[in-house]
Amino acid sequence: MNTQTFSILVIDDDKSMRQSLLDLLEAAGWQAAALSRATAAVDRMAEIQPDVILSDVRMPGMSGLDLLAALDKNTAPPLVLISAHGDIPMAVKAIQDGAYSFVEKPYEPRRLLTILRHAAEQNRMKQSNTRLKERLFKLSGLDRVLLGQTDQVAHLRQDILDLAETGATVLIEGETGTGKELVARALHDLGTDAGAPFLALNCAALSQNTFETEMFGVAGETEGRLLTASGGTLFLDEICSCPLAVQAKLLRVLEDKHVLPVNAQHPVPVSFRVISATNEDVTLAVQEGRLRQDLLFRINTMILTLPPLxxxxxxxxxxxxxxxxxxxxxxxxxxxxxxxxxxxxxxxxxxxxxxxxxxxxxxxxxxxxxxxxxxxxxxxxxxxxxxxxxxxxxxxxxxxxxxxxxxxxxxxxxxxxxxxxxxxxxxxxxxxxxxxxxxxxxxxx
Missing domain, CATH: 1.10.8.60 (Helicase, Ruva Protein; domain 3)
Incomplete structure (x- = not known):
């Protein structure tokens, strides 16, 4: 038996149908409210905050389909439409436009309650995930850099949260002081392998002469930094300032997914999520011969641009x-x-x-x-x-x-x-x- 209490908003201009639905839902343990007009629902949505909406289709003024179009798809609860006049094309169109489901009158009570419960459970899960993302966002420190209400920043925050879960290769562009390393760390911390290593390399400080010893290690003596960080995130900061000879070695690691320690006979496999950052125009850096184009193609699967203040x-x-x-x-x-x-x-x-x-x-x-x-x-x-x-x-x-x-x-x-x-x-x-x-x-x- 479902012990979770859900709330529902019923919208129907037929008083007897409204009361019938309320009786059914309250008997099933729902917290139910009812309105006779869809226009009133739009005005009172924030006040009522239902887990799901059950709405008639054909009503005076705003129809159920009009209500569906008026709701914010990102924040509104799922909408289940019910109608005695519905047909298959109307049902298909409604679901394509974002309705959760479509039920014809006369309805079968058990089926209707099952549809509504599934819709409410899905909405609760979505809300829980949103709250968790917001909490993780604050814990990651991104709120200190990307605090703001402008559309540009709001979209950037959402892009970071979405990309964190994918594990995709990301290039972060932005001027000095815009928070590129914090964004890189957040992509790692908000991802599926937050407990894995995060290796940040200042590419401008990498030396061609010591790169293999430091990064690949020496067989039987030292373990290279790339080996110790395998399975985690490799953050290549100031990628356009990386020496060309080192770029070639990095590219080989990213393509072959293994390193050969100094004096070793056999390569050792490695795997990374690669995140890079630059405060330069990468296209110009390629044109000037300071950034290898084949390396750029390896690191720019997705691009995040941090806006200047x-x-x-x-x-x-x-x-x-x-x-x-x-x-x-x-x-x-x-x-x-x-x-x-x-x-x-x-x-x-x-x-x-x-x-x-x-x-x-x-x-x-x-x-x-x-x-x-x-x-x-x-x-x-x-x-x-x-x-x-x-x-x-x-x-x-x-x-x-x-x-x-x-x-x-x-x-x-x-x-x-x-x-x-x-x-x-x-x-x-x-x-x-x-x-x-x-x-x-x-x-x-």
Whole structure:
């Protein structure tokens, strides 16, 4: 017996039929509401929130087919149509247009209840999957970069969630600071093999002379990085800056799906999901001979383009408020109010460093506010003059980074992925900074 309680909205202009359906559904344990007009259903859908809709076809004003066309297919519950005047062509057309099912009057009660229960169960499952995706999206850290309400960002979020499940090869395009590595990690974390390794390679730093030793390993001595990451995701960052000789070796691995360790007699099989990223025009890089065309064809099965912040000005205030609140929590202070002058400064700036730059500006604004002063304009100007910082202040910058990282590690109780997300950097970058700055993570906790 089905113990789950479902809700249903019945729409029929025939009062006796409406009451008959309500009696049947309530006897079967449903929570049922009824309306005599489809136009009222459109207005009250958000209020009633049914698991399924059962609607007559021929009614005064808006018909059941008109209601089907008016519903948002992405958010509306399934619609089951019922009619005494229905015929096969009408039923086929209704289902092609998105109806869940079509039932003729007089209906057989058990069959109708079975159809409605299946429709409601499918809707509950869809809602559950949507909530799970939203939760995973937040846990992945993407909400920190792709927070926003513009259509461009909303579509990008959905593309990332959809592609994560497919395991397809993805090329991520976007300017510096748009969050390409966070997107790559999210594609991995939201995929079916989230527990598998994630190997991020800065292609600009790969050396032709040491590539095979480091990546393939040496037989009987060391295991190469590609072997240890097999079964997971290979992230090729700055792919257009990869030396051509290394590109050839990478292409061979991707095509042959095996590596030959140095001094080994036999190749070892490997498999990866390949995600690449670039802040350059790949077509131009191919034309200039800096990127092999055959390698590009291997890595661009699907392309995600991250928009620069200057194209997302409608999201600017939302992102600013989010980052100000975030850094206020990290530094245990209050978030500064955004004045009209602050708003003008934010909108006037071109944001060449994109979301990463905005994060830095908001952090600087919170720190100055904690000391009782500052403005957004001053915080932005500090970013503009970073290139003019003399060498004698390098230690001061390192001290600032040391303090910020220490606070983030403490705030997130040693959870390094969470600390990296709060800082707006990748986990690999955070580990490198901890080593470089001489921080003892255990001593911070």
């Amino acid at each position: 200057r194209q997302r000005r409608d999201d600017l205030m939302l992102l600013t408020a989010h980052f100000l609140d975030e850094f206020a929590r990290v530094y245990e202070t209050t978030s500064p109010e955004i004045s009209q002058d602050d708003l003008a400064a934010l909108l006037a700036h071109d944001w060449p460093g994109n979301v990463r730059e905005l994060r830095n500006v908001c952090e600087r604004r919170v720190l100055s506010n904690r000391r009782g002063g500052g403005s957004m304009a001053q915080a932005i100007r500090s970013d503009q003059h970073l290139d003019d910082v003399p060498d004698t202040l390098r230690e001061a910058v390192a001290a600032f980074e040391r303090e910020l990282i220490a606070k983030a590690v403490k705030a997130h109780k040693g959870r390094m992925d969470a600390a990296a997300e709060a800082l707006g950097i990748g986990r690999r970058t955070l580990n490198e900074k901890i080593v470089k700055l001489g921080l003892d993570k255990d001593a911070l906790l």
